[in-house]
Amino acid sequence: MKLQLGHIASDIFVTIYIMLTLFGRIYIEPQLSGNVILSMAIGAFLLLFLWALVKSKIINPTWFGLLGEREHG
Numbered sequence: 354m355k356l357q358l359g360h361i362a363s364d365i366f367v368t369i370y371i372m373l374t375l376f377g378r379i380y381i382e383p384q385l386s387g388n389v390i391l392s393m394a395i396g397a398f399l400l401l402f403l404w405a406l407v408k409s410k411i412i413n414p415t416w417f418g419l420l421g422e423r424e425h426g
Contacts, residue, residue, distance in 0.1 A: 356411055363412040367403065374399045 358366060378396060385391050406412045 358412050360413055360415045363414040364417050366412055367414045370403060 374396070378392060381395075382392060407414065
């Protein structure tokens with residue numbers, strides 16, 4: 354049995370994930386001593402993880418209905 358979220362749950366998961374990672378990066382930014390490259394690398398890794406979840410079909414976001422039926426299904 355493969356774990357797979359529905360469209361609404363996926364949209365909510367993506368929204369919460371992006372908000373938490375953004376607030377997390379804002380919180381740790383002062384501790385990085387202005388190292389912009391490290392901050393960008395952390396952000397890229399977190400987006401790569403989200404992309405991997407979408408590609409493996411664990412989450413199936415429809416971006417709150419912005420995609421038509423033919424693009425996601």
